[in-house]
Amino acid sequence: MLNxxxxxxxxxxxxxxxxxxxxxxxxxxMIVTSLKTMNEIRNGNLFSLPNAINFDAWKIAxxxxxxxxxxxxxxxxxxxxxxxxxxxxxxSTLLGAINGYALTKWKFKGANLIFLxxxxxxxxxxxxxxxxxxxxxxxxxISNSPIGLILVHTVYGxxxxxxxxxxxxxxxxxxxxxxxxxxxxxxxxxxxxILLPVSLPILVVTVIFQFTQIWNDFLFGVTFSFGEHAPxxxxxxxxxxxxxxxxxxxxxxxxxxxxxxxxxxxxxLAGNYFIKGLTAGSVKG
Numbered sequence: 001m002l003n004x005x006x007x008x009x010x011x012x013x014x015x016x017x018x019x020x021x022x023x024x025x026x027x028x029x030m031i032v033t034s035l036k037t038m039n040e041i042r043n044g045n046l047f048s049l050p051n052a053i054n055f056d057a058w059k060i061a062x063x064x065x066x067x068x069x070x071x072x073x074x075x076x077x078x079x080x081x082x083x084x085x086x087x088x089x090x091x092s093t094l095l096g097a098i099n100g101y102a103l104t105k106w107k108f109k110g111a112n113l114i115f116l117x118x119x120x121x122x123x124x125x126x127x128x129x130x131x132x133x134x135x136x137x138x139x140x141x142i143s144n145s146p147i148g149l150i151l152v153h154t155v156y157g158x159x160x161x162x163x164x165x166x167x168x169x170x171x172x173x174x175x176x177x178x179x180x181x182x183x184x185x186x187x188x189x190x191x192x193x194i195l196l197p198v199s200l201p202i203l204v205v206t207v208i209f210q211f212t213q214i215w216n217d218f219l220f221g222v223t224f225s226f227g228e229h230a231p232x233x234x235x236x237x238x239x240x241x242x243x244x245x246x247x248x249x250x251x252x253x254x255x256x257x258x259x260x261x262x263x264x265x266x267x268x269l270a271g272n273y274f275i276k277g278l279t280a281g282s283v284k285g
Contacts, residue, residue, distance in 0.1 A: 034058060034254035041249055057250035061239075061258060072242060074255055076228065077235035083146045084231055085214045088153035093206050095154070096161020097199065101191050103162070104169040105177045115166060121159030126219050129156065137224060144225050152224060153214045160213075161206050168202040168277070169195065204270045205277030212263050232259055 029046060034057050036050040064073035102108075103115050133152055134143070142148040172195065180190045221231040230238075236259045240252050267274070 030253045030257055034250050034257060036250055038246075038248065038250060057248070058254040058258070060248075061251045061255035072235055072239040074232060074235060074239075074258055077230060077232045078258075080146065080229065081215060081232040084149045084153065085211060088150045088157070088214050089207060089210045091150070092154045092157040092161050092210055093203070095158055096163075096206065097165045097196065097203075098191065099158070099162040100165025100167075100169050101195055102187075103166050105172075105174065105190070105195070106187065115162075118159045118162045118166075122163060124159075126156075130219075130223055134224065144227070144229050146229065148224055149220060149231065152220050153210075153217070156220075157210050157213060160209065164202055164206050164209070164277075165199070168199065172198070201273050201277035203277075204273035208266055208270055208274055211266055215263055 032047070032049055033041060035053050035055070036044070037054055037056075040048075040050060060073070062073060062075050064075075099118070103111050133155075137143045137148045137151070140148075140151075142151065176194060177190060180194055185193070216233060217231070218233040218237065221234045222237070225231065225234070236255055239255055
């Protein structure tokens with residue numbers, strides 16, 4: 001006979017299983033639909049498996065239907081997103097780490113006020129910075145370019161990265177930094193030789209967070225870029241919403257999966273560090 005503890009565990013697994021089913025079902029439908037032909041989609045069941053695995057929809061979503069067609073396809077826009085995401089991710093992460101280090105280990109007058117300003121920046125909605133950022137990009141002459149979007153994502157993400165690293169570095173003993181200063185180590189030597197090597201958990205959290213935010217961004221992309229300079233999410237939106245006499249659901253599903261694969265891969269590979277990094281520094285931060 002099951003005791004109270006066993007019943008609680010069974011109930012917990014049932015609830016978790018229900019949530020897993022709820023989240024996995026749309027992904028399953030997307031995958032099987034992307035592998036079907038249009039005839040199978042029209043005549044079959046939404047949940048039915050394809051008669052034969054067919055990657056034609058994936059090829060069309062990635063590279064189009066060939067010369068002479070006006071299709072929107074993902075390949076050039078995927079590369080655009082890489083050009084935007086990687087530099088913005090690296091710059092915002094490095095600057096956030098340096099900011100967090102300076103705010104916690106090199107005390108100076110006004111440090112708390114500066115941190116509050118960074119913290120305030122994390123609560124500013126995307127829409128609030130569209131007009132001032134558009135004027136700034138126009139003034140600098142980098143509108144509708146990868147450099148412009150790199151600047152936008154770096155500036156907007158700096159508040160979050162600073163917050164992450166500041167809360168993490170608070171938990172590191174100040175005695176280590178004082179000893180390094182006594183030995184003659186300077187600002188950047190302490191940062192690169194002492195703090196950065198022990199920052200792997202929070203680095204992973206920051207990379208995952210920033211990569212997800214930048215890669216999945218649509219609003220900044222559609223506002224500050226267009227045409228051949230647009231990022232992947234804008235191209236995906238154009239592909240799905242393009243009106244045509246025949247709607248190719250298999251191509252749309254394949255494109256959506258390809259657009260989401262990079263973030264999914266990162267979460268799978270670095271998921272163990274994500275929870276460690278989130279909880280690190282939570283006691284003192």
